[in-house]
Amino acid sequence: MLNPNMHSFNDPEGPKVPDGLPPVTDAHVHIFPGTIFSAIHKWFDENAWHIRYQMTSSRIFEFLLSHGINHIIALQYAHKPGIARQLNKYMAEKCREYGNRVTGMATVFPGEDDAGGILQDAFDAGLGGVKLHAHVQCFDMNCDHMDHIYECCRINKKPIVMHVGREPKSTAYRCDPYALCSAEKVEHILKDFPDLKICVPHLGFDETAAYRKMVEKYDNLWLDTTMVITDYFQMAEKIGLGHYRSDRIMYGSDFPNIPYAWDRELKELKAAAISRDALEKISAKNAADFFNLGSQPAWKDGLDFIGRNTK
Numbered sequence: 001m002l003n004p005n006m007h008s009f010n011d012p013e014g015p016k017v018p019d020g021l022p023p024v025t026d027a028h029v030h031i032f033p034g035t036i037f038s039a040i041h042k043w044f045d046e047n048a049w050h051i052r053y054q055m056t057s058s059r060i061f062e063f064l065l066s067h068g069i070n071h072i073i074a075l076q077y078a079h080k081p082g083i084a085r086q087l088n089k090y091m092a093e094k095c096r097e098y099g100n101r102v103t104g105m106a107t108v109f110p111g112e113d114d115a116g117g118i119l120q121d122a123f124d125a126g127l128g129g130v131k132l133h134a135h136v137q138c139f140d141m142n143c144d145h146m147d148h149i150y151e152c153c154r155i156n157k158k159p160i161v162m163h164v165g166r167e168p169k170s171t172a173y174r175c176d177p178y179a180l181c182s183a184e185k186v187e188h189i190l191k192d193f194p195d196l197k198i199c200v201p202h203l204g205f206d207e208t209a210a211y212r213k214m215v216e217k218y219d220n221l222w223l224d225t226t227m228v229i230t231d232y233f234q235m236a237e238k239i240g241l242g243h244y245r246s247d248r249i250m251y252g253s254d255f256p257n258i259p260y261a262w263d264r265e266l267k268e269l270k271a272a273a274i275s276r277d278a279l280e281k282i283s284a285k286n287a288a289d290f291f292n293l294g295s296q297p298a299w300k301d302g303l304d305f306i307g308r309n310t311k
Ligand SMILES: [Zn+2]
Pocket: 028, 030, 226, 254
C-alpha cells in the first residue's frame, strides 16, 4: 500500500552494472513525454515517494546504457482514452534513435474506440508489445472488450506486460485494485489465450505465492522482479528467487521512478542464491524470449556505444 510519506533512500550508486553479473536487460523502464513525467513526479511526491531520477526520456536511455545495461524495454501507459496514438508515436520515435538497444511497448486505454486498430498501428510502427496498468487504467481484465487487445497481441505474436497484481495499491487511484485484480482472473486469460505471452510485473505482488505456482503450470506466463526483490515494500512472503521457475522470471527496475539507487536491485540479484544458469536467464535470456528480441533489427552502422545516431 502506497502512502504519502514513503521514504527515499539516499543510498550510494555504483558507476556500472555490478561486476560478476552477466549481460543485463532491464525489462521494466518507464519513459514519458515531459508534461506527463512532470505530472507523475508530482503524483509520486504527493502519494508515495520522491522519485530520485527525474530525467527526460533520452537521458533515461543514456543513463542506463552508459552504466552498462545491455538492452532496455521501455514502457508507457495512457491514463485516459484518446492519447494512446500520440504516446505510441512518441515511443516509436524515441526508440528508433537507439537502434537495437531499446525495445518500446505500445499503450492503449482498454475500452477506448478502436483499441485493436490503435495497437495494430503501433505494432506496424515497430513497437514490440503492449503495457497495461490496471491501477491507473481501471480495467477489468476479464471484460469482453479486453478480448480485442488480447486477440490483436496474439495474432501479431506480441507480448503483454500487464500490471494486474493488487499492490502497490494507492487510495489516490480512481479504482480499487483489490476489486479489479486477482491471480484467479489472470488464470482465466492464460487458459483462454494459451498462445498469448503475458508478463505480470512485481512478481504479482501481493499474491506472490499464487503467481509462483501459476508460472509452474502455465508456459504463457512470465513475471518480473521490479522493486520486489529489494527490501522496499513490506511483503507477506520473503522472496527467494531460487524457488521460482528460472526460465520465467525477468529482471526489471522501474527506473527512473524509484526511491533508491538505480543499481540497488541489481546488487540483490547478484547476491541471490541461484545458479549461474538461472542468473543468466533472469538477467537477460528470459527477456529475449518473452520480447522476441532475436527478431529485433540487426545492429546498425552509424550508432555509437549507447546506440545514438552518429551520422
Ligand atoms: Zn512500472
